[in-house]
Amino acid sequence: MLATKPDVTELKAKALDIRRDIITMLAKSQSGHSGGPLSVADFGTALFFHEMELDPKNPKWDGRDFWHFSIGHVTPVIYSLMAERGYFPLKHLMGFRSFEGILQGHPCRKEVPGIEVSSGSLGQGLSVAVGFALGARLDKSSQRAYCVMGDGEQQEGQVWEAAMSAGHFELDNLCAMIDVNRMQIDGPTEKIMRVEPLADKYRAFHWHVIDCDGHDMQAILKAFAEARATKGKPSMILFRTTMGEGVSYMEDDYKWHGMPPKMDQAEVALKELGTSYAEWSARLLAN
Amino acid sequence: MPIELQNKKLEMRKTREGFGHALVELGEKNPNVVVLVGDLVESTMTNFFAEKFPDRFFECGIAEQNMTNIAAGLSVRGKIPFLSTYGAFASCRAADQIRVTLAYSNLNVKIGGAHGGISVGPDGATHQAMEEIAIIRSIPNMTMIVPCDYWETKKATLAAAAMFGPVYIRFGRENVPVVTDEKTPFVLGKGYEMRAGSDVAILACGVMVAEALSAAEMLEGKGIHARVINLHTIKPLDEEIILKAARECGAIVTAEEHQVNGGLGGAVSEVLVRHHPVPVEMVAVMDRFGRSGKPEELMAAFGIKDVNVVAAAEKALKRKQARS
Numbered sequence: 055m056l057a058t059k060p061d062v063t064e065l066k067a068k069a070l071d072i073r074r075d076i077i078t079m080l081a082k083s084q085s086g087h088s089g090g091p092l093s094v095a096d097f098g099t100a101l102f103f104h105e106m107e108l109d110p111k112n113p114k115w116d117g118r119d120f121w122h123f124s125i126g127h128v129t130p131v132i133y134s135l136m137a138e139r140g141y142f143p144l145k146h147l148m149g150f151r152s153f154e155g156i157l158q159g160h161p162c163r164k165e166v167p168g169i170e171v172s173s174g175s176l177g178q179g180l181s182v183a184v185g186f187a188l189g190a191r192l193d194k195s196s197q198r199a200y201c202v203m204g205d206g207e208q209q210e211g212q213v214w215e216a217a218m219s220a221g222h223f224e225l226d227n228l229c230a231m232i233d234v235n236r237m238q239i240d241g242p243t244e245k246i247m248r249v250e251p252l253a254d255k256y257r258a259f260h261w262h263v264i265d266c267d268g269h270d271m272q273a274i275l276k277a278f279a280e281a282r283a284t285k286g287k288p289s290m291i292l293f294r295t296t297m298g299e300g301v302s303y304m305e306d307d308y309k310w311h312g313m314p315p316k317m318d319q320a321e322v323a324l325k326e327l328g329t330s331y332a333e334w335s336a337r338l339l340a341n
Numbered sequence: 342m343p344i345e346l347q348n349k350k351l352e353m354r355k356t357r358e359g360f361g362h363a364l365v366e367l368g369e370k371n372p373n374v375v376v377l378v379g380d381l382v383e384s385t386m387t388n389f390f391a392e393k394f395p396d397r398f399f400e401c402g403i404a405e406q407n408m409t410n411i412a413a414g415l416s417v418r419g420k421i422p423f424l425s426t427y428g429a430f431a432s433c434r435a436a437d438q439i440r441v442t443l444a445y446s447n448l449n450v451k452i453g454g455a456h457g458g459i460s461v462g463p464d465g466a467t468h469q470a471m472e473e474i475a476i477i478r479s480i481p482n483m484t485m486i487v488p489c490d491y492w493e494t495k496k497a498t499l500a501a502a503a504m505f506g507p508v509y510i511r512f513g514r515e516n517v518p519v520v521t522d523e524k525t526p527f528v529l530g531k532g533y534e535m536r537a538g539s540d541v542a543i544l545a546c547g548v549m550v551a552e553a554l555s556a557a558e559m560l561e562g563k564g565i566h567a568r569v570i571n572l573h574t575i576k577p578l579d580e581e582i583i584l585k586a587a588r589e590c591g592a593i594v595t596a597e598e599h600q601v602n603g604g605l606g607g608a609v610s611e612v613l614v615r616h617h618p619v620p621v622e623m624v625a626v627m628d629r630f631g632r633s634g635k636p637e638e639l640m641a642a643f644g645i646k647d648v649n650v651v652a653a654a655e656k657a658l659k660r661k662q663a664r665s
Binding site: 162173175177178181182186187189190192211212215216222 | 375402404406407410411412413416418422437441445446448
């Protein structure tokens with residue numbers, strides 16, 4: 055529930071902050087995933103700061119939209135979006151993946167207010183969003199359900215069980231997204247296990263499919279609006295992205311799927327993002 | 342598996358019928374109760390609920406992993422979902438969904454695992470779920486109940502709805518002896534004594550409670566006074582009643598329609614070994630897959646009848662006497 059919705063320029067600036075958070079927390083933790091969080095950063099920002107109805111101070115607010123990252127491993131972007139949106143203080147980002155911190159390597163409902171369902175085992179999230187959407191429809195609520203998946207994740211069989219059921223139940227209050235960054239841990243998705251053509255597959259499962267440049271903020275907002283306006287079927291937005299987007303040496307290199315930057319590499323990345331580790335970690339710790 | 346107690350044939354009724362009837366009762370009381378099924382409406386007896394509350398009933402097709410997580414999503418929206426399918430699929434096919442989504446998140450989802458045990462009969466090994474206790478009780482936050490008859494299944498289902506958190510209820514396919522009645526108290530997490538005795542204690546769950554009661558009568562004929570305890574809740578386990586039995590009887594027999602690995606026998610032994618070791622004999626399926634056959638002949642062939650409980654009790658007694 056933002057009083058006024060940010061415009062494209064403001065959203066771009068927020069996405070830059072999110073990228074700075076991601077690199078800083080990974081540099082501190084020296085553990086975690088870099089590539090996916092950076093490819094999600096732009097549409098994730100649009101989702102959290104423009105699209106969804108949320109009340110971060112009251113995460114269980116009855117009228118909230120439901121969001122769920124089926125790709126639990128992109129916690130750096132999830133936690134950054136949550137903290138920047140006001141779910142918890144930014145300083146927690148500096149305890150990412152530590153024993154003392156609240157931010158587990160993969161999302162944990164018990165420890166973080168606002169995480170509604172734990173995730174980390176791929177392929178499970180879309181089904182959860184289907185369940186929430188069914189419940190909201192049963193209650194005649196205007197709440198919507200959002201689920202973020204990965205393209206490699208499409209290799210999991212349960213995804214297609216869920217896709218089939220969402221189409222069958224005609225859940226137009228469900229908007230799913232795939233971060234199509236074309237990379238997974240072992241290499242390019244095309245080589246490991248081909249998932250394309252995703253648009254054809256989802257259309258065949260009775261979805262409305264929207265193809266979108268996942269780094270074009272204007273296009274992202276338009277895609278969400280189109281999904282919202284679609285009636286009678288669930289919407290799938292295929293966000294075409296670049297793994298590691300925003301950090302030149304990470305872009306399009308699958309080796310950065312599950313690896314954090316070393317401190318000297320992080321400094322290079324943060325310089326490209328217009329800050330430094332000292333400056334940005336101080337900002338996080340102060341808030 | 343008809344049983345005679347005190348020369349009287351017991352009434353026979355399906356446990357899953359108790360599940361089906363409880364769901365209707367819950368549906369009437371609470372508009373948030375919803376039911377999901379994986380293409381097994383009549384087998385799981387969720388048809389009673391489906392007919393009465395079609396809006397709150399979700400047919401999910403043959404996709405148990407999806408169904409389990411749809412239930413998770415419904416629970417986040419404030420519903421109390423009961424999902425049902427055969428135990429083999431509920432516990433094994435969807436084990437990862439139960440572990441990561443339901444249990445780790447501690448969501449308020451209830452699982453009705455039908456067709457547990459060798460007594461499923463002619464369908465054979467694939468459909469005779471005998472690993473659920475081992476799987477479910479190893480997962481934190483899970484509650485697990487193995488009720489013994491129609492009435493207890495009904496009460497277990499109502500109790501599952503009354504508590505918050507993920508619950509697995511295991512029931513069978515066949516008509517089984519009714520050994521409790523509408524008024525028998527049922528407290529989740531608390532076993533209870535169904536027959537007094539202090540020579541040996543038989544701890545049983547599910548259909549084996551009736552077999553244990555029958556075995557205790559046979560033992561009485563041999564001058565052995567066996568205590569029979571109904572341990573319907575596998576998790577949280579009633580350690581107190583187990584330790585009391587161990588102290589007062591000095592010999593334990595466990596009886597379950599489940600693999601010997603990691604089942605009720607294992608759970609009871611974990612308590613005894615740590616706190617009060619006494620001889621334990623286990624009546625269970627001995628690490629084998631089932632096969633087709635009539636329920637009664639399979640229970641005999643796999644060694645989980647009253648006579649097997651009697652033999653186990655005598656063995657446990659001998660071991661106890663050898664120690665003193």
